[in-house]
Amino acid sequence: MSTIKIAVVLSVFAVLAVGLSMGYAFVYAQGASVAIQPNSATLGDKAYVPNPAEVKVGESVTWTNGDSQIHTATSGAVGAEDSGSVFDSSILSPKATFDFTFDTAGEYDYYCTLHPQMFGKVVVS
The missing domain is CATH 1.20.5 (Single alpha-helices involved in coiled-coils or other helix-helix interfaces)
Known part of the structure; x- marks a missing residue:
């Protein structure tokens, strides 16, 4: 050759x-993409889709606000001392996104601090 x-x-x-x-x-x-649904303040566990979101260790979840109102994606439960200690998007304006990479397996509850009736879960395996 x-x-x-x-x-x-x-x-x-x-x-x-x-x-x-x-x-x-x-x-x-x-990773996973989670959409904050239109009119989500009245949807409870259907406000974040999919719910639960499933990822593997080292993967990220991206939340996208598809509503016309501002929202958050904040780890924990309403009123818990450790609320927001794992992740906190701060204010997500309409169409804004927030990414978080999960480094530890487990189940992570989250909610909107502005509309506490909105809640979801991320399952990390």
Whole structure:
């Protein structure tokens, strides 16, 4: 085989190796998207969809406010001392997003501090 053919073959393998490893990284790094529904202040456990959101350790959840009102995604339960200690989006304006990466397996309850009747859960395995 000539030097040029060997170089071409090696280049093709290099491109494939990089492409496959990137594809694997994208698949592995997937997470969940949670939509805050329109009129969510009256929807209770249906305000955040899906509920529960399920991810693996190291993956992220992205909350998107699809409502016309402002909301939050705040870890914990209403009135709990540790409320917001794991994650807290602060105010999410309409169409705004908030991302959080979960590094520990478990079940994480959350709610909207402005509309405490809105609540959801993230399950991390």
